[in-house]
Amino acid sequence: MTNNTVKFEKVTFGKRLKSMLKVDFRRMFLSKHFYIIIACALVIPILMTVMMCMMDGSVSVDQQTGQEIIMQGPENAWQNIGTLPVGPLPGDDVFMMCNINMAFIGVAVFVCLFICDDFRSGYAKNLFTVRAKRSEYVVSKTLAGFVCGVLMLIAYFVGSIIGGAISSLSFDLHGLNAGNIIMCMLAKMFLMLVFVSIFTLISVASKQKTWLAICGSLGGGMLLFMMVSLVTPLASTIVNVLLCAVGGAIFAFGLGAISCAVLKKSSMV
């Protein structure tokens, strides 16, 4: 005769989060999307800097006005990261639109593919059957997206240095110091949490509809895009870092709670 009771091991939040993080990071490092996005973040600044330097001084004619336009390449390698405090430099107009801050938009693609794939593949069924609470899922996805975003920023930074070195651009900081660059990068990293939280919420709401998640995230990201250069200038200080860290934490908790509620109230299949 069998004993009519079954004992279940206590599964704490910590244990659940640990296992979820293991799943997500294993998946992230097995995913080709991750490597493609990091490679893009590394290659884009190199290509952009080198190409713009090659085109420096070339003349083109405006078809409508007949005016000659002389292309101006960048002068300083840091233009890829932000605007230097010496007034506008040649090439700033291009780099304002297409600099390291593009990583904030690029990470949207990763987060959307990463989360929507769970639902498209049906893996969400395996995940949520053993997870009554959705909190660790949201925390883990936000952290994975954050790490990817940070790695993109680092890759873009490295790419900018390599591009600058290849093109023999100046590395003069014009009154700034290495501390400002570090603070600027740290501020951008913490600000990444704000963006990733938004993309996570949009993705968990979109579920299998990857196209909807990507469109929504790119749209949402574009709205906040201009904020990035304002709160994380090249001349950043500890105040910028703290501001971004606090903002990141508030967004991560707030939007994370909403993401959990969305998951709880909706179907997982």
Place this chain on the structure above:
Amino acid sequence: MNAVEIKNLSKNFGPKQAVCGLDMTVPMGAIYGFIGENGSGKSTTEKMICGLIPTSGGSIKLYGKEYTDEDVRAKMGVLIEAPGCFAGLTVFDNMMLQAENLGIANAEQEVIKVLKMVRMEGSAGNKYKNCSLGMKQRVGIAMALLGAPTLLVLDEPLNGLDADGMRIMREVFTDIIKDGKRSIIISSHLLGELQKVATHYGIIRHGKMIAQMTADELDASCRTYVAIQSAEMNKTKILLGCKYSRVEEDEAGYLRVYDMTTPEEIVSYLYQNGICVTEIKTDKIGLEEYYIDLMNGGKR
């Protein structure tokens, strides 16, 4: 204590009621065959048990605890609709992800052990997208088996499996419930296969449980019939039809008499009418016929 106890469960999708007032009891150590037509609410019920879709009403208890209990849910294995695997990853990587998800300590050994159980150890390095339907199904079952789950919920687990695959799965399922504590819910349209392993049955129709029984009770409910073959089947059919209320021809070419009678009585009757019986036997209707009869209003 029962493994699953469902009371008055309901689920609405807008105005459509997929499950209405469903009661279901799965004892510990049971292989519960969950049967119903397409769209009867089987998968919806299973999804609610697994917490994948919210319920609209009623209660679900797993091992005496609420179905939302994290500790109980951590010991569940599931295969619903299709195995949840990433197409671009290998079978082994997919299995490892699930092992990490379950927090299994010796993940690699456990994955290899389970892959061996379903005879998939040789395909561990194959990309999931390159696997055949049957192989994918085996992977799905293997994933559900990871971490020795206390409750397994399997939706059409035998689909796409070859004869050997079905035999292996029968052995695996029977082995799982040996300790009398672990339970399996299997929904399948392959009733002949299900009958070989199920210890309990639940039949659902239009979102309501219309019958629940043990395998023994089913056996007792299934009436016996007399199957006959003769040299002149058409004449035999007419003659039997005159005397007995229900005479049908089966797929194997036998005439079945479902009335309360004996083979001797039938042979004697046919002999008197000049028909020579070449073969006669008594048998019981199977789950499939019982189910069809139940759906048709319980004729047998």
